[in-house]
Amino acid sequence: MLVQICVTALTTALLVASACYTESPPEQRWWAAGNVAVAGGMTLSQVAGLPLLLHAIVSYGVIAFGLGLVLRGLRVYCNESLSWLTIAILTLIALLVAAYYTVLAPSLRARLCFTGFYFGLINWAGALMLARHRAWRVSGIAIAGFTLLGLALCWRGAHLLLRGEPADGSNSLVIALSALVVPLAQICIAFGLILMVMWRYAERLRRLSTLDALTGALNRAGLEIQGKRVGLRALRGGRSLAVIMIDVDYFKVINDSYGHPVGDEVLRHLARLLRVELRPHDLLARFGGEEFVLVLDGVDREAALKVAERLRARIEYEVAELEKLSVRYTASMGVVCSDQHSYDLIRLISAGDAAMYEAKRAGRNRVVAG
Numbered sequence: 001m002l003v004q005i006c007v008t009a010l011t012t013a014l015l016v017a018s019a020c021y022t023e024s025p026p027e028q029r030w031w032a033a034g035n036v037a038v039a040g041g042m043t044l045s046q047v048a049g050l051p052l053l054l055h056a057i058v059s060y061g062v063i064a065f066g067l068g069l070v071l072r073g074l075r076v077y078c079n080e081s082l083s084w085l086t087i088a089i090l091t092l093i094a095l096l097v098a099a100y101y102t103v104l105a106p107s108l109r110a111r112l113c114f115t116g117f118y119f120g121l122i123n124w125a126g127a128l129m130l131a132r133h134r135a136w137r138v139s140g141i142a143i144a145g146f147t148l149l150g151l152a153l154c155w156r157g158a159h160l161l162l163r164g165e166p167a168d169g170s171n172s173l174v175i176a177l178s179a180l181v182v183p184l185a186q187i188c189i190a191f192g193l194i195l196m197v198m199w200r201y202a203e204r205l206r207r208l209s210t211l212d213a214l215t216g217a218l219n220r221a222g223l224e225i226q227g228k229r230v231g232l233r234a235l236r237g238g239r240s241l242a243v244i245m246i247d248v249d250y251f252k253v254i255n256d257s258y259g260h261p262v263g264d265e266v267l268r269h270l271a272r273l274l275r276v277e278l279r280p281h282d283l284l285a286r287f288g289g290e291e292f293v294l295v296l297d298g299v300d301r302e303a304a305l306k307v308a309e310r311l312r313a314r315i316e317y318e319v320a321e322l323e324k325l326s327v328r329y330t331a332s333m334g335v336v337c338s339d340q341h342s343y344d345l346i347r348l349i350s351a352g353d354a355a356m357y358e359a360k361r362a363g364r365n366r367v368v369a370g
């Protein structure tokens with residue numbers, strides 16, 4: 001039990017330290033608070049000489065409360081919530097049953113059996129919550145930890161139920177094994193939870209570094225990474241790759257007439273409109289100021305021209321409804337395809353750009369093939 005308390009203290013310190021980072025998400029704070037409560041409850045249950053109320057009853061309530069906070073953190077991580085009422089019920093059940101087997105029908109065996117099964121089930125509920133979220137690669141270690149801890153606790157409970165008083169079984173293989181498995185599972189859970197948060201940070205950073213903050217389209221870095229992938233895929237599959245360069249006409253006039261915030265809204269409006277018209281695997285990137293790029297896999301020159309013409313007409317027809325005003329705008333487009341050029345995205349973009357400028361020179365609001 002001393003090993004278990006030491007490991008609990010260590011994993012709690014780890015979770016608290018990681019939750020102290022100012023940008024830590026709320027779930028991490030719930031996990032840290034929950035672990036502090038569990039560690040406190042375990043210590044209370046082990047300190048001899050404490051009043052029976054604290055030692056045999058309150059301690060289990062505190063552990064159940066701590067596990068409730070951990071569950072709340074897991075729900076927050078999965079973008080759901082767990083009410084305080086549920087946590088209060090979890091705590092109350094532990095308190096009432098512990099009180100029953102301490103005061104009304106005193107039995108250490110029954111109390112330990114119940115808490116083994118009860119805390120085991122709560123840990124399984126944690127594993128289930130994460131499993132339902134289906135991010136196995138990210139939360140696999142934490143799921144394994146919760147499952148293992150639940151298994152060890154239920155196993156201990158079942159052993160006590162079948163074998164009699166804890167004193168009889170304290171030297172048994174089951175108790176020895178569970179004393180090994182419980183700390184191992186606690187370490188798995190602590191590292192698994194921290195890993196989940198780190199993974200989320202990494203994913204957020206990756207998104208931030210490849211997406212344009214204003215429109216949500218890919219930025220140049222994102223286009224470079226994903227464009228290369230799409231180009232290779234098309235080349236290997238023997239499919240055409242089309243690029244459409246889109247540039248808003250007289251955008252400076254929109255900025256100068258209505259102000260930069262309205263110009264920004266127009267760019268957002270255009271990105272939304274383009275996204276709606278595209279297939280899920282097409283790429284949309286903001287190439288610079290008011291210029292966007294579309295990369296279409298498996299689309300030849302004729303089909304790309306049709307797509308561009310459809311988009312041009314849609315942009316011309318649509319009205320960007322902003323807070324107090326409506327703005328109409330048009331766009332010029334340059335269309336190129338790997339059939340006439342190469343699969344090299346940089347070359348396709350520069351050829352598409354030349355075609356787009358041709359469209360500008362020819363009077364704007366038109367599509368030119370390169």
Ligand SMILES: Nc1nc2c(ncn2[C@@H]2O[C@H](COP(=O)(O)OP(=O)(O)OP(=O)(O)O)[C@@H](O)[C@H]2O)c(=O)[nH]1
Nearest residue numbers: 248249250251252253255260261263264289290360
């Ligand atoms: N609101 C806003 N304006 C931007 C942004 N990036 C670039 N711009 C503006 O976009 C305008 C681009 O102007 P120009 O290059 O002259 O192009 P244009 O007015 O669209 O003219 P043509 O392309 O020839 O039809 C400039 O005024 C830039 O300040 C942005 O993120 N938001």
